Amino acid sequence: MEKKSDRKVVRVDGGVRRVQIMDEAQRLIGERGYNGFSIQELADRCSLTKAGLLHHFSSKEQILIDLLDDRTKRHQLDMKNWVARRKAATVGWYDRATFIESLKKSVEREIADVEMVRMHVMLQAETLCASHPAHNYFNTREAMRQRRMALALEHFCQDPQTTARHLLALMDGLTAQWLREHMNFDLAAQFAAAISLQLPQPDDEN
Template structure:
């Protein structure tokens, strides 16, 4: 089908940064629906009004696009989480001086995730798929898990006798509740379920 002159002008006007953001948002939505293995580069390009070569000019390969999507979402979520906690983003995980506690961070995280089920679904799908060593996000999720456990353990340091063990339990509980919520959102309220579980997990 021939592209209309109006569409060509619109495409030409988009700055590179805005076009890249559009591609990442479209890819996010499609992966959340289909998983990485079901992702078609043609569908991403069509959704952005581009040809596949034109889209790849902005993002490189399919594998690099996936990692770019994950990094982009991490940056967006870090900014949102810092805002909910009333902190500048660069102080979110600062060890000295400690600005927030682990229960506060977890509560803000859960409330943030409850507002964006499509993003939580994206990460749940990709995290499961990336257990296969050949998956392009295998290394990303392995490093992300280690970083999250390190950050949570650091926040719990001095408050509990085994901060690393607590961090592992927190991540397991949070991930498990999110899976149940995604599967039955009409019967499970993520925030309510987390608050009830956190009252037991973080009890003095």
């Protein structure tokens, strides 16, 4: 019979464990929303006790905030690297073609990380409630998205504010439809078609 003292205790690095917890939290939020799961359920899915999980994060709310911050930083780094490469390869910045390529890049990223997208779609609805812990985060996020897009559109668009609002609504709406329909249509192709309607090619580029 194996003695208790002979068993090996496998210790997981704290950073690795935090990543595991955030990944599982992202899946749960994508499935049921932030309000649809408990700390105990998340701990069970991570093979931890509730106390063990709270050793890494002080609360459920802290898990959500750290998760959103982590995903935002990933996205910003990805886009920053893409922008740097694009600037090095083109003379005009921002021109219409570069702007459209940046939108397509965002859609490609969504297609490649469905769990993150599902989480954001779920939270966009939940955070309409002012008491939600990510309410201010999403308000700030949406304002920043619109401001950045409008600034880029100023270089070649007569009404950048309205166009930015319409494009963001198209992106979010098509993404929600794509998830609802179990990814049964080509999101990138549908978005490309929507862009052509919102930003028709100038006559002098034909």
